[in-house]
Amino acid sequence: MxxxxxxxxxxxxxxxxxxxxxxxxxxxxxxxxxxxxxxxxxxxxxxxxxxxxxxxxxxxxxxxxxxIGTKANTPAVSTRPVNLTYDVFDGKGDNTPLVFLHGLFGSKSNFHSIAKSLVQRTGRKVLTVDARNHGKSTHSPIITYEAMTNDLTQLLAQLRIGKCVLIGHSMGGKVAMTTALMQPSLVERLVVVDISPAQTTPLTNFPAYIQAMKEVKVPKDVPRSTARRLAEDQLRQLVKERSVRQFLLTNLTEEEGQYSWRVNLDAISNHLQDIMNFPAFNTSYEGPTLFLGGTNSAYISSEDYPEIQRLFPCADIQYIPDASHWIHADKPLDFISSISTFLQS
Structure with missing residues (x-):
């Protein structure tokens, strides 16, 4: 009633x-x-x-x-998990699988080439996963790290994966950290790519990106190449960096001649502060952890080190030279080498 x-x-x-x-x-x-x-x-x-x-x-x-969460050290989750889409790259080995989590406005395809290389190099099974409201995963009005951890936990249970190596970039890195802190038994090792457990609002221009995407209008039944060109022209006013425009355009989809964004812009906009922040935890994750930053990025700074060490006492912090926030795209070979070395340590 x-x-x-x-x-x-x-x-x-x-x-x-x-x-x-x-x-x-x-x-x-x-x-x-x-x-x-x-x-x-x-x-x-x-x-x-x-x-x-x-x-x-x-x-x-x-x-x-x-x-008012029921557990003193764990934030409460107010929503049930949603179904996530994923891709599997099978390896011949029996070692713990690797699970990749993308960043805001990304998708599971961001890590396909990296996943294939790591399968060849390590023999491990690799999964790449679409977060809620991204890619082909289910949309929801909620997008918080607790909710996304719940989604991932459900997916791993469905796939009968009792333990994995979590590798998350940016927003995905915060999901990975939250999962390790809330469900440490699921995480054998943790790799956090160019993000820290700190507020990231000052470093981003996501509100402008969202506004620009919402204002894009593409005529129906035009060729995809034309649609992309028209969308980019409209994004250009608020999104100055060409690389960022190209990244956002990976979310432009067509269905029955109608173009739209596959990401849930309303949910992202409504929860942008949640995405920029990080939940408060009084617990720590004791497993092996690698924080991997780019020297040309400011997302992992020395000011973040105390909080990293508090939450992840076994963390090692490394930087890849001449890499921006998108380390895996700028320096894929160095990125793969760093992860491979970490897995063997």
Missing amino acids: PIVILHPQQFSCIVVFGPPAEIFYVIMSVTCRFLSGGLLHRATSCVSMTTSRNACFSNARMHWIRQ
Whole structure:
């Protein structure tokens, strides 16, 4: 049975559906927002929330729910896992498989060439995975590191992988860190690529990228090459770097002549602060860990070292010369060599 919450001062309401426990969380967080005067800004508006598989909580509500998590050292997850798409590159060896997690606006295909090389070099099975709201994985209004860890945990269970080597780049690196801290028994080794457990907002221009992507309009039934050119022309005003435009354009898809973005821009925009931040943990991951940065990138700085050592006491921090944030694209051979060496150490 739905519950309707009326704003005491505005002509607005919130309709809440779902199990009693989840409705309770929503009511309490909405009440807090009403008291602070920050939830509804339009005089006549009505928001519908369905607290089911894809419950839609804002950043503030997610933060409030995490604060009352049932486990003292583990943030609570407010949404059920979604199905993830993945590719498998089979190796002949019996060693623990490698699992690659891409960054924001990326996909599992970002690591295909790297995966093939590592299969040949190590003999291990390699998986590349699409995160929720990316690639061909299921869309959800929620995109937090706790939720993405839940997705990955479910996938590994479905594939009967009891332990893996997690390798994550940027956003994927934060998913990998969160998984190691929340589910350490699943992670034999951890590789974090050009990211740290610190806030990354000052280093990014993602709000402009999202705005530019939302404003792109491509006519129906034009050739794909024309669609890409038109989309890039429209992105150019806000996205100055050609390499970034080309990266974003990998998300342009066509279905029945209609072009759209395969990433869930609304969810990413609504949870961008969650993506830029990192959950608070009082636990640590004791397994072998490699933080691999690029010398031309500022995502892993000396200011991050104390927090890295607190959460990952067995971490080794290395840098690849002349590499930017996209280390695996700039220096693929050095990247592969660093991972291979780490696996043998």
